[in-house]
Amino acid sequence: MNNETTRTIRCPRCKELYHVVYPPRQYCPPCEEKREEQIQNVRDMIRENKGINAIELERLTGVPINFIMKIMREGEIGIIRQ
Numbered sequence: 001m002n003n004e005t006t007r008t009i010r011c012p013r014c015k016e017l018y019h020v021v022y023p024p025r026q027y028c029p030p031c032e033e034k035r036e037e038q039i040q041n042v043r044d045m046i047r048e049n050k051g052i053n054a055i056e057l058e059r060l061t062g063v064p065i066n067f068i069m070k071i072m073r074e075g076e077i078g079i080i081r082q
């Protein structure tokens, strides 16, 4: 019988295997932490620089623009111009 609450998943980012309890996280814990850190950096930068666009954000935070646009779509940060 399948265990429906625990699964082993390969992290799409660093390819490590990790266990998840439903609902699954997208990445393994170290990558989740890194992701949170990047989101926080972007949020701080937006707060300190009103009207900043995604290209400037990438330059100032080192966070890839694709990731910035992704977290914007996911509602992690407010709407910004590309």
Ligand SMILES: [Zn+2]
Residues within 6 Å of the ligand: 011, 012, 013, 014, 015, 016, 027, 028, 029, 030, 031
């Ligand atoms: Zn990972």
